[in-house]
Amino acid sequence: MSSLVGHQIKQSDKVNNLIQELVGEVTKLNSQLTGIRGPQEEFKDAAKAKLDSTGLFRGRPLHYPYMGTGAGRGPYVELEDGSIKLDLINGIGIHLMGHSHPRVMAAAVRGSLADILTQGNLQPNNEYRLFTEKLVKLASKKSRLKHAWIATCGTMANENALKLSRQKNSPARMVIGFKDAFAGRSTMMAEVTDNPAYKQGLPEYHEVLRIPFFDKRDPKSGEKALSAFKEHVAKHEGNISVFGFEPMLGEGGYQAAPREFFVPILEFAKSKNIAVWADEVQTFTRTGEYFAFETLDLGQYIDLCTIAKTAQIGATLYTEEYNPKPGLIAGTFSGSSPSLSAGMEMLDMLGEGFLGPNGRINQIHKRFIDGLNKLNEGSCKGLASDAGGMGLMVAFTPHDGKKESVNTFLNKLFANGVIAFPCGKDPVRARFLIPAIIQDADIDVALKAIEKTLLEGV
Template sequence: MSSLVGHQIQQSDKIKSMIQDLVGEVGKLNAQITGIRAPQDEFKDSGKQKVDLAGQFRGRPLHYPYMGTGAGRGPYVELEDGSVKLDLINGIGIHLMGHSHPRVITAAVRGSLADILTQGNLQPNNEYRLFTEKIVKLASKKSRLKYAWIATCGTMANENALKLSRQKNSPARFVMGFKDAFAGRSTMMAEVTDNPAYKQGLPEYHEVLRVPFYDKRDPKSGEKALNVMKEHVAKHEGNISVFGFEPMLGEGGYQAAPRDFFIPLLDFCKSKNIAIWADEVQTFTRTGEYFAFETLDIGQYIDICTIAKTAQVGATLYTEDYNPKPGLIAGTFSGSTPSLSAGMEMLDMLGEGFLGPQGRINQIHRRFIDGINRLNETSCKGIAQDAGGMGLMIAFTPHDGKKESANAFLNKLFQNGVIAFPCGKDPVRARFLVPAIIEDADIDIALKAIEKTLLEGV
């Protein structure tokens, strides 16, 4: 009698027990990581050597002297110099559930026991099917999105989104996007990205038309953005394929906008048959709902949506109208089996009290923002300004917001045990991608480190 060996492996009680024992042992070791710890004398030199070697072989130094040992617990991560940092950037947003979460590790180990580690679009296993089904069902609850195509990263997901819109609306080629947008680092996504520093020496294709983003200081901000969009369409009638936008600017400064800002822009694009592409590579799972288009209640407008980071793989979701012809999007890789397995586990976990107006994500946001605002009003008066963002994406402007002072603050904050990154150009802001599993006590530790670092000056 024939049997499905793969199913037998997945269902084996002995293998399940071995995985539980392994994850449990790792958990016991990681339990030693209890909070922020300074570099240890016995590991400083070897840690620095490893950091230097990483920079040597890639041709440029690391942004921070960060080299993880492979150990961590929740929001804390252990580095090779013996230090433990409070990780509030999470690999620029990959580690939604922090470090060494037992459920995530269990899912990844389970995936790693499959016959292949990397799945392909032509020869997928069940994880590919299950991930695609899960993400489509989540997206279609409040949108017309019907299909998903898995890719290896956010940039590739965005490339596929642009190809879908251009094929459907051919021969239209122009892209409308917001000023200060970020879309990725491929040649075309660097063009869509509005940051000259990210495309030095690259050719200019002049195919992207900029629209100003929301400015909360200007009551006519929405009107101005719509007028600029109308001017672009009048000049390039019939030659604009897509309006691609981040529901909240990411690299551009963690600037959020209300629903009322987006609706006139989206209505106008619909009236002109311009595709609407929501780039949720960074906002996916972070705004209090699975998708920011749910948080903003604009799902009915979305033709194409891209995700990555917390999903552990990239994916392009699209409606029936934008289902591409065979051959347009493909590629060998569609993500590793452990990544697909872990990504699905984290999506399941989010449904357990993290989402909604009163869910844990919004609780974290309020506590963190309120804490920064208190600092700006008391001990750090005037030097922790404009705290904001959406959900787990939080930022504020340190000191005068100039690049030099913001970077000095962030480097000192790293030395004081908290990892954050810059975003925006004028001003430059300190940004945090907070893990969903952070406890209130850990937020308080982060706020104390922020206060200490601000008071140290630049």
């Protein structure tokens, strides 16, 4: 018998046929999920008991009464109460190809047949190697990024980016970031995040400096941001290790900015030997290219880039200059074999007509934004303002943009069959992380539900 049994398993026609048979059967069952459907009476009590139990054991209720059955089809997902929702938040951005995509399921099953379910940085399998290679090849096309380190999530990818920048630029330790930024849930990433509600009771380390993000209503927005950056550098000369930024604010309100806003800031950072870190945990694969720094043509400035969510795992990409010394970044876990396999499959799928100026992602963006604008100009005049975003990341301001009224709107929208989520403050906005596989007819379903919900008022 060959010593390379693992390769025999992967290449086995019998194994592959069984995988396709299994996926085909699940796909056939999922085909029953057609369109939005309300809760079914016979399942309501059992669903409530499961939701109550979940809230009890985790110490607080779920944000929405959402408990999936494990079945879904494209943008639609079935819940334990028998309802079918149009899922436009996708686990806050994880399910790029929606629910139960046959190719993604098949890739995940192949990964799950490996000898280990969880791979590590000490003992990886080939999926680890292939995923790292794919990320580097994609990123290096339009940047100097040369290496990638896999982590379990976006927060850990961001922690690694900060560690790399501080080691390279030691003893500098300060971070410059945008106001309203979000970076993750660890203690340090909560510090980088500009939202007091996410760090109640946590100590302040006073290691993060803020500059204002782009304001499309202010023609001097770029000048003000650059001026604030220069003031921080003058005050903390030699003690700023990195400028970390989201190419488009995520939790901060889905606010986008043009290339012209970023370039002077990035050029000044480079002139002061401050590392430039692009936090693409949410924007990765969503802006019409693999990376938002490609969409904005900023790759030449990037020293560090972090990704997660659609990749199914986290990763930190970095240039040769920021390659760390042994021991700085490690960790037992890197990613599960099914996640690595499914993530690679989705990256391959994106190359099949989704990317580029005329790709499906930009088509989806235009149709959704145009639809929201038509609502604001027509039946919902004044109720759906400031629609915007990038690619599959879309948001608008419902009603007056106050927290209470937006939360009421989103809860009613959930009841009407569409899942969205809030972002930003002053105003609070309704955001959508649209799956790349959504069809135009499904967008129309979403817009009708949004219209209905807006007209119901708050």
